[in-house]
Structure formats: structure tokens, C-alpha cells
Amino acid sequence: MSALSPENHAAVAERDISNIVLIVDDIPENLSLLHDALDETGYTVLVATNGESALQRARQSLPDVILLDAMMPGMDGFEVARRLKADFATHSIPIVFMTGLTETEHVVAAFAAGGADYVTKPIRPAEVLARIAAHMQNARQMKQARSALDAFGQGTLAVRARDGKLVWQTQLSRTLLKDYFALADDLSPPRLLAWIGEAIEARQTGREPNPLLVAEGNKRLLASFHDQTGDDEWLVVLREENDASAIESLIAAFRLTQREAEVLYWVTLGKTSKDIGDILGSSPRTVNKHLEHVFEKLGVETRTAAANLATSKMRGA
Numbered sequence: 339m340s341a342l343s344p345e346n347h348a349a350v351a352e353r354d355i356s357n358i359v360l361i362v363d364d365i366p367e368n369l370s371l372l373h374d375a376l377d378e379t380g381y382t383v384l385v386a387t388n389g390e391s392a393l394q395r396a397r398q399s400l401p402d403v404i405l406l407d408a409m410m411p412g413m414d415g416f417e418v419a420r421r422l423k424a425d426f427a428t429h430s431i432p433i434v435f436m437t438g439l440t441e442t443e444h445v446v447a448a449f450a451a452g453g454a455d456y457v458t459k460p461i462r463p464a465e466v467l468a469r470i471a472a473h474m475q476n477a478r479q480m481k482q483a484r485s486a487l488d489a490f491g492q493g494t495l496a497v498r499a500r501d502g503k504l505v506w507q508t509q510l511s512r513t514l515l516k517d518y519f520a521l522a523d524d525l526s527p528p529r530l531l532a533w534i535g536e537a538i539e540a541r542q543t544g545r546e547p548n549p550l551l552v553a554e555g556n557k558r559l560l561a562s563f564h565d566q567t568g569d570d571e572w573l574v575v576l577r578e579e580n581d582a583s584a585i586e587s588l589i590a591a592f593r594l595t596q597r598e599a600e601v602l603y604w605v606t607l608g609k610t611s612k613d614i615g616d617i618l619g620s621s622p623r624t625v626n627k628h629l630e631h632v633f634e635k636l637g638v639e640t641r642t643a644a645a646n647l648a649t650s651k652m653r654g655a
């Protein structure tokens with residue numbers, strides 16, 4: 339069996355390799371049988387012979403699927419699965435249990451520990467390959483869906499309501515959380531969690547949650563609360579915006595001139611005509627004249643109505 343050496347695992351983690359399978363089993367014959375079958379099919383195969391090395395290699399290489407022996411000396415497969423699911427970095431990796439225990443309680447234990455599927459021993463390579471292919475496809479589709487969300491400039495994350503734990507997040511979401519809250523990947527910003535708690539309470543009482551706005555210089559992070567994705571999980575969308583992009587969105591949405599859009603933008607931030615005049619280098623009278631044109635184009639009669647309409651458009655941009 340030509341398994342990757344520990345030195346090569348760092349190289350695997352550095353490269354953008356798809357179709358990585360981690361096999362965890364303490365019996366060399368099982369490892370050899372599965373390694374050869376997967377390798378011949380074109381998978382990149384990693385191996386581990388105990389629970390501790392399985393956890394280390396899973397965190398290091400982030401495989402697409404893990405084949406996990408349920409019964410191993412020391413840390414068994416059920417405990418390995420629980421730790422993998424408790425770790426943000428490895429939480430979303432599908433786990434396929436390998437077990438000779440077909441009693442109901444063991445099957446239930448495998449799923450309770452976070453397993454996505456199981457195969458029984460003695461191992462039949464053709465069955466394992468079929469199961470791996472199905473879970474590999476699901477994992478790839480999930481990655482593509484999350485990447486698509488990021489492509490539209492909207493970072494997405496799911497939060498578990500009962501403890502505020504980040505269940506999963508896209509790469510853009512991780513970047514935005516770091517930039518605006520200066521926290522590590524596996525931590526949840528207290529301010530964000532407090533807002534999520536308020537948003538969940540609002541949604542459960544039939545009210546629409548207010549968005550969260552975090553300002554940093556001329557940039558802002560806007561968090562909006564979306565639908566429930568699971569029994570206790572909620573979806574949050576993060577979007578970064580700045581003065582220039584917001585003004586451009588107003589020009590496009592309402593066919594405003596540059597100056598009209600600038601005036602409307604500052605109105606949405608609660609500025610008075612005098613404040614806006616100072617910012618733009620104009621008189622309050624000129625600002626009000628621009629506002630008249632804005633009201634006409636938006637079909638509204640008050641600053642509040644204009645601000646509400648403009649804010650709605652910017653959030654949906």
C-alpha cells in the first residue's frame with residue numbers, strides 16, 4: 339500500500355486537490371483493500387490508524403469524505419466523529435462509518451455521532467465506492483452553492499440558536515468576520531450573537547428583525563437575518579458596503595444624477611440639509627433643490643419616505 343507519508347500531508351493541505359478520502363482503520367488489511375480500490379478509481383487517499391491521527395489529518399487536509407472504523411482501540415470511531423463534528427473546520431465533512439456491528443443501537447449511535455452513512459464489514463469495495471461517490475457529489479454541490487453565494491458579494495453563515503454556534507459559513511463570510519470583528523475562524527463575535535438572539539426572538543414573535551450595521555471608517559458590514567435552515571439553525575447574510583458603492587446603487591436604481599444620489603445617500607444616514615451641504619460643499623438651499631428632484635423621481639413626498647425607499651434598494655442591491 340502506498341499511503342501518503344506524514345510529510346506529504348502538509349503538501350496535500352497546501353494544494354487545491356478535489357476528491358480526497360481519509361480512511362481511518364486500525365487493521366492494515368482493511369486499509370490496504372480500501373486504499374487500492376479508491377486509488378485505482380482516481381481518489382487521493384489519506385490514511386490514519388487511530389483516533390488521534392485521524393483528527394489531526396482531517397484538520398490538516400480537510401478531506402471531502404471520511405471512511406471511519408467504528409470500533410478501534412483507544413478512541414473509538416463514535417468519539418472521533420463527535421470531535422470532528424464539534425470542530426468548525428471539519429464539521430461539514432461527510433462521515434461514512436465502517437462497522438461489523440449491525441445491531442440497531444450501533445447504527446443509531448453512528449448517526450447520533452454525526453455519521454452520514456455506514457457500510458458493514460466484511461468490506462465490499464464496490465459498495466464503498468458507490469457510497470463514497472454519492473457523498474462526494476453532495477459535498478461538491480454544497481461547496482459550489484456556497485461559492486456561488488460568495489460570488490454575489492454576500493457572505494453566508496448558519497447559526498445554531500440554542501448556543502449561538504456557527505454551524506457553517508462561506509469563505510467570504512469568514513473573511514468579513516475577521517475584518518470587522520478580528521476574531522478567529524471558530525469563534526462567534528459577541529455583538530453578532532447578541533443581534534442574532536434579538537433577531538430570532540423578533541422572528542418568533544412575528545416581527546421583522548432589524549439588520550445589524552457595523553461601521554469601520556467609510557466601510558460598513560450589513561448583516562441581515564433570513565430563514566430557518568434546520569430545526570434550530572438560522573441563516574445570516576453579510577454584505578460589505580461603502581459610500582461609493584451605495585451611491586452607485588442609488589444612481590442605477592432610480593436614475594439619479596451623481597449629486598442627487600449623494601444627497602439621497604446622506605439623507606439615509608440621517609444627515610440634515612445643513613450637514614449634507616457641509617459634506618458636499620454646497621448650500622442647504624442647493625441640497626433642498628436636489629432633494630426636490632429626488633422626491634419627484636422616487637415618487638415620494640418626505641425625507642423619511644425617500645430614506646426608507648433608498649435603504650430598501652441598497653440592501654437588496
